[in-house]
Amino acid sequence: MSDVAAVVRxxxxxxxxxxxxxxxxxxxxxxxxxxxxxxxxxxASVIAPQNPYDLAQLDIMDGRLPPGSVSADxxxxxxxxxxxxRDMLSGILYxxxxxxxxxxxxxxxxxxxxxxxxxxxxxxxxxxxxxxMRLVDLxxxxxxxxxxxxxxxxxxxxxxxxxxxxxxxxxxxxxxxxRGAALVERRREYIEAAECLALPRWRVLFRHLLxxxxxxxxVIGTIxxxxxxxxxxxxxxxxxxxxxxxxxxxxxxxxxxQYMLSGKYWISFYPGIALxxxxxxxxxxxxxxxxxxxxxxxx
Amino acid sequence: xxxxxxRRLIQALFVILAMTVIVFLGVNVIGDPVEILISPDADQAxxxxxxxxxxxxxxxxxxYLIFLQGALHGDLGRSFVFNEPALRLIGQRMPAxxxxxxxxxxxxxxxxxPLGLYAGLYPDSIxxxxxxxxxxxxxxxxxxWVGLMFIMVFAVELGWLPSTGRGATAAFLGVQxxxxxxxxxxxxxxxxxxxxxxxxxxxxxxxxxxxRENLPMDYVRFARAKGLSPARVVFVxxxxxILIPIVTVIGLEFGxxxxxxxxxxxxxxxxxxxxxxxxxxNVLDRPVIVAYLMMIVFLFIVINLIVDLLYTALDPRxxxxxxx
Numbered sequence: 001m002s003d004v005a006a007v008v009r010x011x012x013x014x015x016x017x018x019x020x021x022x023x024x025x026x027x028x029x030x031x032x033x034x035x036x037x038x039x040x041x042x043x044a045s046v047i048a049p050q051n052p053y054d055l056a057q058l059d060i061m062d063g064r065l066p067p068g069s070v071s072a073d074x075x076x077x078x079x080x081x082x083x084x085x086r087d088m089l090s091g092i093l094y095x096x097x098x099x100x101x102x103x104x105x106x107x108x109x110x111x112x113x114x115x116x117x118x119x120x121x122x123x124x125x126x127x128x129x130x131x132x133m134r135l136v137d138l139x140x141x142x143x144x145x146x147x148x149x150x151x152x153x154x155x156x157x158x159x160x161x162x163x164x165x166x167x168x169x170x171x172x173x174x175x176x177x178x179r180g181a182a183l184v185e186r187r188r189e190y191i192e193a194a195e196c197l198a199l200p201r202w203r204v205l206f207r208h209l210l211x212x213x214x215x216x217x218x219v220i221g222t223i224x225x226x227x228x229x230x231x232x233x234x235x236x237x238x239x240x241x242x243x244x245x246x247x248x249x250x251x252x253x254x255x256x257x258q259y260m261l262s263g264k265y266w267i268s269f270y271p272g273i274a275l276x277x278x279x280x281x282x283x284x285x286x287x288x289x290x291x292x293x294x295x296x297x298x299x
Numbered sequence: 300x301x302x303x304x305x306r307r308l309i310q311a312l313f314v315i316l317a318m319t320v321i322v323f324l325g326v327n328v329i330g331d332p333v334e335i336l337i338s339p340d341a342d343q344a345x346x347x348x349x350x351x352x353x354x355x356x357x358x359x360x361x362x363y364l365i366f367l368q369g370a371l372h373g374d375l376g377r378s379f380v381f382n383e384p385a386l387r388l389i390g391q392r393m394p395a396x397x398x399x400x401x402x403x404x405x406x407x408x409x410x411x412x413p414l415g416l417y418a419g420l421y422p423d424s425i426x427x428x429x430x431x432x433x434x435x436x437x438x439x440x441x442x443x444w445v446g447l448m449f450i451m452v453f454a455v456e457l458g459w460l461p462s463t464g465r466g467a468t469a470a471f472l473g474v475q476x477x478x479x480x481x482x483x484x485x486x487x488x489x490x491x492x493x494x495x496x497x498x499x500x501x502x503x504x505x506x507x508x509x510x511r512e513n514l515p516m517d518y519v520r521f522a523r524a525k526g527l528s529p530a531r532v533v534f535v536x537x538x539x540x541i542l543i544p545i546v547t548v549i550g551l552e553f554g555x556x557x558x559x560x561x562x563x564x565x566x567x568x569x570x571x572x573x574x575x576x577x578x579x580x581n582v583l584d585r586p587v588i589v590a591y592l593m594m595i596v597f598l599f600i601v602i603n604l605i606v607d608l609l610y611t612a613l614d615p616r617x618x619x620x621x622x623x
Contacts, residue, residue, distance in 0.1 A: 141599065141603055143554065145558050145561065145562070146595065149580075150322075151325075152580070233444075234441060237443045238565055238577050239581055250443075253443070253447065260447060265455075268447055268451075269451070275441060276441070279440075283439050
């Protein structure tokens with residue numbers, strides 16, 4: 001009896017998806033790490049031993065202590081302190097929060113804009129399609145860092161400006177993917193059926209076409225989040241990204257740069273490790289999603 | 300072919316024109332040039348005089364035409380910081396960047412293709428597997444952080460290589476180059492490797508995929524059946540077929556290598572145009588920002604054009620398609 005239940009459960013698409021995803025141990029590990037990192041970032045203010053932006057809690061005498069040092073009031077700095085006497089562990093937890101918000105936020109906004117434009121291009125066709133795709137081609141012929149640099153040179157730094165720059169950099173890739181998927185799907189019978197029912201165009205577009213174009217968009221979205229986090233860190237490292245009052249991982253690394261040459265490695269090293277683990281974990285999940293959701297690789 | 304080239308050239312011209320509009324609007328509309336150009340201590344009369352002198356009282360389209368006219372004459376304004384023509388300033392820094400970018404691209408060819416061939420021929424070997432695993436890291440690792448780690452390990456801990464700067468240079472064709480002196484080469488080793496890591500990974504993966512794809516094909520079997528040596532089959536027959544995508548990608552990546560040198564140059568204090576643009580953005584040196592952006596856009600369009608031409612020359616199928 002229980003065997004039958006198990007077989008029936010395996011039949012649902014979601015369970016098959018979970019089952020196939022779990023075939024790669026590495027991807028499952030990546031997913032667990034991403035979940036832990038997201039948890040740490042959300043609850044940073046509860047978990048962190050110190051509020052790194054509350055000046056009352058900082059003591060300049062604790063500045064640049066190596067990992068494992070203990071402050072005068074008994075707080076252990078497991079990852080050392082920066083030049084302001086800030087606990088690096090707390091700084092990293094708060095930094096993760098900003099990095100993830102900017103990265104995931106920009107990827108999601110760009111995903112919505114890009115997919116909408118890509119779907120419209122495929123569904124409407126004609127001049128609108130040519131126009132949108134020309135813009136996509138033009139945008140993708142320049143490297144992301146250059147476009148982001150240009151936008152931030154105009155706008156100046158700030159969390160919102162960086163997010164906007166990342167959205168402008170990223171939307172084109174979603175548009176291209178969405179159009180590619182939609183061109184295949186729109187010839188299917190269910191679209192024809194929906195059109196025969198005289199449903200309004202936007203309804204066919206977003207209720208019928210979009211859900212069937214989702215798999216490749218989800219894959220691109222995952223990888224784009226990792227790319228956005230890297231790009232944000234790079235821009236912040238260059239001093240063009242987030243302001244000093246809201247330091248992301250990239251800015252934490254930049255702050256430690258000058259102490260590197262005198263052997264105080266931990267100020268840059270640990271935020272870098274946090275960044276690295278985040279990016280690699282997201283990429284592992286993305287790689288496996290690509291294999292599982294790609295119909296061509298369906299076993 | 301001629302029509303195609305002509306059409307591509309016209310297209311490139313339009314893109315350049317569009318980019319001048321974007322850069323001009325970006326700098327002049329979003330940032331207020333009056334705020335940037337005129338000292339905040341100036342009184343009303345001084346301000347008014349300066350606005351007229353800079354032509355800021357004219358309508359925007361007229362200002363744009365003046366800017367365009369200047370750009371065509373190679374005049375993109377003078378740097379506020381260095382008080383030198385912005386274009387000349389960038390021209391001075393360009394050899395350093397080019398030297399770094401070319402070395403990085405060469406490194407990616409010299410390391411990426413052999414490793415990729417090996418990983419493609421022996422996918423289950425330890426070296427093949429670790430090359431593939433390493434290439435994932437090459438994509439995932441943020442360039443700037445790897446650069447910092449290089450400095451920490453090779454300059455601070457081991458003391459093998461100098462941490463920053465360009466080192467001694469020697470003149471060749473009237474330009475100073477680092478690759479001609481021992482000291483210069485030592486200074487260039489870390490930045491060049493840092494800049495090329497992503498490209499090495501890319502070339503490695505492309506080569507490996509190409510080899511894996513081509514080995515089971517009939518022409519390889521035929522070449523083997525003819526009794527050709529395995530080396531000839533791989534290095535002549537297979538190589539010819541996998542080089543097309545690799546050449547295209549290396550060509551396209553040359554542009555982004557120049558763009559990414561912004562990061563590497565900042566980490567290693569390499570005095571190229573990338574470091575200049577970051578410094579200029581931080582002090583709002585507007586003419587240099589504009590000149591850099593125009594220059595790099597121009598460079599990119601030229602590179603894209605050359606890659607397109609190369610592609611047509613290498614792959615007869617593209618030529619046939621454009622003829623139809």
